[in-house]
Amino acid sequence: MGLFRVLVLVALIWLVWRLIRPLLLKGRSSTANPNDNPQKMVACRWCGVHAPETEMNQRQGYYFCDNEHHRLWQEKQHDE
Numbered sequence: 001m002g003l004f005r006v007l008v009l010v011a012l013i014w015l016v017w018r019l020i021r022p023l024l025l026k027g028r029s030s031t032a033n034p035n036d037n038p039q040k041m042v043a044c045r046w047c048g049v050h051a052p053e054t055e056m057n058q059r060q061g062y063y064f065c066d067n068e069h070h071r072l073w074q075e076k077q078h079d080e
Contacts, residue, residue: 046073 039052045062046069056063057070064070 044069046070 039054041050042053042056042063043050044056044065046064049065051065053063057066058064059070062073064073
């Protein structure tokens with residue numbers, strides 16, 4: 001009979017914790033969620049790697065990882 005009482009007590013404590021915990025967490029200010037400010041992802045015209053638009057170089061209406069990829073793309077355009 002003593003084991004049954006302990007199990008019921010543990011179950012009640014767990015149930016109360018599950019009910020109260022969301023109320024306690026509501027008042028806290030959480031750290032900034034990275035999904036709060038999503039960034040537009042763009043692909044490098046030369047290699048196809050995707051990166052945030054703010055980290056890419058935009059030239060001639062296209063995005064490039066760096067100046068070297070822009071140069072390589074330009075050379076390929078002149079060869080065609």
